[in-house]
Amino acid sequence: MSTSTSTPQNPLKAIRRVVTTHDEQGQAKVWMDEEVDNKSPPGFSDGVSFGLAWVTDSSPADCQTTVDGKDLPIGELSSEKGSVVRYVDMPPKHVSPMHRTISLDYGFVIFGELELVLPDGSRTLCKQGDVVVQRGTDHQWVNASETEWARMVYVLLPAKPVVIDGKELPAKSIH
Structure with missing residues (x-):
């Protein structure tokens, strides 16, 4: 989590979601077409936002x-119980906390570059178009x-907890 005192203005284009459904005759139609509301999570003051x-x-x-x-x-x-689709916008010099979810995560870099950092200090540069398959491991961005x-x-997506030596690895909060 960055400790910057001023929040930079996010220059990235608003995220648009288009959700489809069916009408009474079974024909496909657009149900929703709107921008996704981006919000900064509690405790973050550097401009990072989740949509x-x-x-x-x-x-x-x-x-x-x-x-x-x-x-x-x-x-x-x-x-x-189900799936989550989320966007995360990260400002320059942003460092997330080390965290872990009890889930299988597919993370797609769609703008910019990010380093995936693991607890051993290893860093993997992820560029636009790359996908990271996160399988319940500690990590930070x-x-x-x-x-x-x-x-x-x-x-x-929901996943079974990772078990090492008979012990479940717990989730680790971003806060």
Whole structure:
């Protein structure tokens, strides 16, 4: 978590979500077409923001629900029962806390570059177009750029806890 005192202005284009459904005759139609609301999580003052595009509360998902997925409850970052689709915008010099979710996460870099940092200190540079498959491991994200923002989209799916030597590895909060 960065301790910067001024919040930089996010220059990235607003995220648009288009959600489809069916009409009464079974024809496909657009149900929602709107911008995703980006919010800074509590405790972060450097401009990092999260945008929640969709959540499901079961697997397999109910594609006939009339509930807007962004309104479904989740845990801190993931859902124990269904999927989460989230965008994260990270300002220059942002360093996330080391954290772990009990989920299988697909993280796509869609703008900028980020370093994936593991507890052993190893760093892997992830560039636009790369995907990181996060399988319940401790990790943090670093935007090492002095000037460029970065954006990732994550698809988080429920997973069994990782068990090492008979002990479950717990989730670790970003706060």
